[in-house]
Amino acid sequence: MARKAAAGVVATLPGGGGGEPSSPVQKVWKPELYKIQLEAPAPCPMRCQRTLPLPPTKCTAEEVELDNQAARLYGSEYHGLMGHLEAEHLLGLTGGEGSYLVRRSPMSDGFYTLSLRFNKRTKHYKLFHKPGVGHYLREQDKRFDSVYDMVADGLINFHMQLHASPIIQQINQQTKNCYQQSPYMTLNGRKLRALSNELGKTNAAAAAAGAAATGAAKDEAAPKDVDVPLTPAQPSASQPPTVAVDPMPLIYEKLHHFKVHTFKGLNWCEFCANFLWGFTAQGVKCEACGFVAHTKCSELVPPKCVPDLKRIRGVFGTDLATMVQLDPRHQIPFVVRRCVEEVEARGMLQEGIYRVSGFADEIEALKLALDREGEKTDMSEAAYGNVNVIAGTLKLYLRLLPVPLITFQAYPSFMTAGRNSKQAEQLMLMSEAVRRLPPAHYSCLQYMLEHLKRVASHYAVNKMNEHNLATVFAPTLIATPQHMTNLTEEIFMLSSLITHCKTIFA
Helix, strand or coil, X not given: CEEEXXXXXXXXXXXXXXXXXXXXXXXXXXXXXXXXXXXCCCCEECCXXXXXXXXXXXXXXXXXXXXXXXXXXXXXXXXXXXXXXXXXXXXXXXXXXXXXXXXXXXXXXXCEEEEEEECCEEEEEEEEEECCCEEECCCCCCXXXXXHHHHHHHXXXXXXXXXXXHHHHHHHCCCHHXXXXXXXXXXXXXXXXXXXXXXXXXXXXXXXXXXXXXXCCCCCCCXXXXXXXXXXXXXXXXXXXXXXXXXXCCCCCECCCXXXXXXXXXXXXXXXXXXXXXXXXXXXXXXXXXCEECHHHHCCCCXXXXXXXXXXXXXXXXXXXXXXXXXXXXXXXXXXXHHHHHHHXXXXXXXXXXXXXXXXXXXXXXXXXXXXXXXXXXXXXXXXCCHHHHHHHHHHHHHCCCCCCECCCCHHHHHHHHCCCCHHHHHHHHHHHHCCCXXXXXXXXXXXXXXXXXXXXXXXXXXXXXXXXXXXXXXXXXXXXXXXXXXXXXXXXXXXXXXXXXXXXX
């Protein structure tokens, strides 16, 4: 059961009544493209198993040297002189999806050929290399450090074109109206409002001083790379004023400085919420404010670059593995660690802990503080007297992870384990399932489950046993399909994980 409240949604569980309006925790990121990329074939270099034949006697010394250079440059992936029919036969006979080799075509002139197997067909491409530049197919194409990286990127793009074209088409058909509902606005709305107020005061003072000195020329074009004060349009008598929904209403315009970027780890477009697919140069990033987007999406982003936002972009909505890499000293993100410590210090006996959330405004305020101040954030009882605000912020952080703690790849294994009716076999299968998780997800899931087990040990007072906690956290921790509403099996599986976490992670 769930009943809507002014500031969010309140879930009702056995052992407790309604609670405070909670923070909205609907998922921000769209996982479909990420899941499709996971299914792309991996590169499989076909090693040359034969001794390369000596060049014909009529070959020049230059041609011999080029052949030797190719062997040194491409290694065992280089098969020497080989026609396209022989390459197709070899890859089709002994190679699978993603297999590839490098060869010298009998008719080549200053280039080599990359032969690649995809979708049961062999594709052939002219292959070039420049020292200090890298491998590439055409002058205008991406550069790669290795042929393996080039093939990995190509296979992903082939796979996406074949299986994700409807989603990509939707991305290409977006309009500027999508900006207000974008993840960028969802995650940064409060920060933008705060910065907007500061900019508004500065710009108003500057505009007043300028008007007093010289007078403003109404029709004069404003420079596009500096802050430009704007004047709200006056509504006509026949047209009622409209309510502005932009958290930065009529303050200034500033162009974004988008540049093609190769992202490490997993990243999502902050405009359309879809995954940035590919192996390299997956999208663009604003050098000033850090806005991340597909190249096509960046064309629709309004010219409202806020450089000051870059220093408080924070951690909410960032991939877990990326977070752990930023601070190798800790396997658990500081938001999770600090929230858990605070809940265990003063919330274990709170009735309905994690079921009852704090008010959305207070949770958003704590989120902003964590993004701005990091580990130094004051989360004491004096700063946040309602411990449900801390609990709600932790749920929000986990909910905004692009890849949930129980990942898309591991989800089927967990569900198979949960459906096993024999407890000994179920626990063995769950132990195998958790070891399929990436290290960052494994450590954080273990940390969370052990915490929830300790919370459940106070069920007599807080009314939150393993099943109740699983009901609250299932939509947050598990990579469930977005259309799924019946989570009975997921709740049962998560309840078993909480109950037997020490055995499963032993």
